[in-house]
Amino acid sequence: MALSPPVRRLKSRPVTFIFEIPTDRLTEFWNGLEKGKVYASKCSKCGNISFPPIADCSRCLNSGLEWIELQGDGEIETFTHIVIRPASFQSHPTYTVAVAKMKEGVKVLAWLVGAKLGNVKVGAKVKLAARESEEGPTYAFTLVED
Amino acid sequence: MAIVGVGHSKFGERRDVNLPELGFEAAKPAFEDANLWPNDIDFLSVGTAGGWYEEVLPAVVVSEYLGLSGKGLVRCEAACASGSAAVATACNMIVSGQSDVAMAIGIEKMTEIDVMTAVELIGRAGYYTWEFHNFGMTFPGYYALYATQHMKKFGTTEQHLAQVAVKNHKYGAMNSDAHLQRAISVDDVLSSRVVAWPLKLYDCCPMSDGAAAVILASEDKAKSLTDSPVWIEGIGISSDTANVSKRPDFVGLRATVAASEKAFKKANVSVDQIDVADVHDCFTIAEILAYEDLGFCKKGEGPRMIEEGQTDIGGKIPINVDGGLIAKGHPIGATGTSMIVGLTRQLRKQGGKSQAPIKNGLALAHNVGGTGHYCYVTILRS
Numbered sequence: 001m002a003l004s005p006p007v008r009r010l011k012s013r014p015v016t017f018i019f020e021i022p023t024d025r026l027t028e029f030w031n032g033l034e035k036g037k038v039y040a041s042k043c044s045k046c047g048n049i050s051f052p053p054i055a056d057c058s059r060c061l062n063s064g065l066e067w068i069e070l071q072g073d074g075e076i077e078t079f080t081h082i083v084i085r086p087a088s089f090q091s092h093p094t095y096t097v098a099v100a101k102m103k104e105g106v107k108v109l110a111w112l113v114g115a116k117l118g119n120v121k122v123g124a125k126v127k128l129a130a131r132e133s134e135e136g137p138t139y140a141f142t143l144v145e146d
Numbered sequence: 147m148a149i150v151g152v153g154h155s156k157f158g159e160r161r162d163v164n165l166p167e168l169g170f171e172a173a174k175p176a177f178e179d180a181n182l183w184p185n186d187i188d189f190l191s192v193g194t195a196g197g198w199y200e201e202v203l204p205a206v207v208v209s210e211y212l213g214l215s216g217k218g219l220v221r222c223e224a225a226c227a228s229g230s231a232a233v234a235t236a237c238n239m240i241v242s243g244q245s246d247v248a249m250a251i252g253i254e255k256m257t258e259i260d261v262m263t264a265v266e267l268i269g270r271a272g273y274y275t276w277e278f279h280n281f282g283m284t285f286p287g288y289y290a291l292y293a294t295q296h297m298k299k300f301g302t303t304e305q306h307l308a309q310v311a312v313k314n315h316k317y318g319a320m321n322s323d324a325h326l327q328r329a330i331s332v333d334d335v336l337s338s339r340v341v342a343w344p345l346k347l348y349d350c351c352p353m354s355d356g357a358a359a360v361i362l363a364s365e366d367k368a369k370s371l372t373d374s375p376v377w378i379e380g381i382g383i384s385s386d387t388a389n390v391s392k393r394p395d396f397v398g399l400r401a402t403v404a405a406s407e408k409a410f411k412k413a414n415v416s417v418d419q420i421d422v423a424d425v426h427d428c429f430t431i432a433e434i435l436a437y438e439d440l441g442f443c444k445k446g447e448g449p450r451m452i453e454e455g456q457t458d459i460g461g462k463i464p465i466n467v468d469g470g471l472i473a474k475g476h477p478i479g480a481t482g483t484s485m486i487v488g489l490t491r492q493l494r495k496q497g498g499k500s501q502a503p504i505k506n507g508l509a510l511a512h513n514v515g516g517t518g519h520y521c522y523v524t525i526l527r528s
Binding site: 007009021052077078081082085086088089092097099107110122123135138 | 262277282287
């Protein structure tokens with residue numbers, strides 16, 4: 001039986017991108033996380049409250065903002081347990097992502113950590129808090145009753 | 147304007163061809179179908195998301211390979227709706243009088259890089275800074291957020307979702323261009339491994355390579371070229387927030403509702419007149435959302451439609467009879483043009499074993515980019 005010839009493929013030259021993303025306009029947000037606080041932005045002109053925070057108001061186009069500290073009380077609107085993880089998350093165990101509506105009216109998407117999977121439900125009460133990860137400051141939910 | 151030629155490559159893991167060769171596989175049959183040569187085309191739009199193959203200027207590379215250098219050229223990106231964006235762009239060139247005959251080609255090669263890097267790139271297709279950087283969202287993860295809330299609110303079950311995969315695999319097995327050509331059972335879906343709960347492997351479309359091409363012509367030109375033009379009656383385009391956390395709920399895609407309303411208005415037709423549709427079933431839940439958001443049923447009744455076989459051939463509205471993204475495959479930028487190719491063949495009654503009954507001569511293509519980040523709805527008439 002004739003063997004098929006070996007497959008020849010060109011291997012491209014490798015390229016690695018690491019983007020340096022400016023945070024100057026939202027310095028207080030990232031500094032706040034390091035101090036244990038999670039802030040939403042509030043437009044100084046029209047009062048539009050936004051999470052994630054925005055330096056420029058998409059409603060009235062004003063560029064002044066105030067900071068509102070989120071108290072952390074929220075309720076799960078939806079969630080998923082992510083099993084198949086992207087290349088850069090391979091070293092993390094599987095994780096739960098939830099979207100919760102906060103008492104202040106904004107919604108937050110973040111990891112829900114430390115929960116028993118069976119207790120993660122739509123409508124469950126959660127607490128949002130700043131948190132340090134290997135990659136830097138972040139924030140996460142925990143279940144109020146687990 | 148009208149569609150005067152269509153062509154489709156085989157979808158799948160196409161490690162045997164490079165990017166322009168894959169484009170050629172779709173373009174050549176489109177030229178033959180229209181009985182035209184490259185020189186008869188005056189504009190090319192290339193729908194592709196890119197980033198997972200080596201070429202940075204894919205439109206230029208494909209254009210040269212098709213003998214179209216020198217013609218008007220643009221690359222269109224609307225994530226998974228890039229192909230529809232290419233069709234809309236070509237249509238606009240014709241409507242504005244800048245082109246008489248234009249080609250829209252959708253093309254993607256997703257399997258030249260390792261799978262987890264592809265998962266990474268698609269996961270970033272939301273808002274990198276706020277939803278990926280710290281939280282590692284994935285494309286199945288995004289749609290899982292919608293599945294979870296839809297299940298909670300309307301009692302949708304994992305069995306309902308599985309039935310979508312079973313239907314689309316059944317039709318995929320009849321489509322020789324499909325990536326996955328094998329019928330599966332509800333149990334196969336339910337026992338497949340969890341990707342992003344509640345979505346499992348068979349709830350998800352595969353990562354595919356593929357291309358599909360459409361040749362469009364002005365009304366006068368179309369009438370001189372063919373006796374069976376398929377007319378583009380209306381295109382509706384909408385979008386939604388990059389941050390899914392800024393959306394009011396997770397039981398439907400606002401972009402689909404808005405885009406379809408615009409398309410129906412432009413085409414002056416109603417949803418109940420549509421004979422056959424391709425909807426954007428990147429995940430099983432997405433097809434159920436589409437039934438509801440396009441108006442084939444009321445919000446919350448999507449699970450019943452699939453359960454009762456209303457979206458099978460012989461049902462109220464045959465949907466994804468080419469196998470859908472789930473079985474045919476979803477080469478991101480090619481999907482929109484693939485839908486137009488499949489529906490053109492349906493309206494010409496060239497659907498073979500999966501031909502739907504055509505009464506009003508109307509078909510609808512629903513192409514979503516990202517998780518409802520973009521939506522294009524295109525209505526065709528024979």
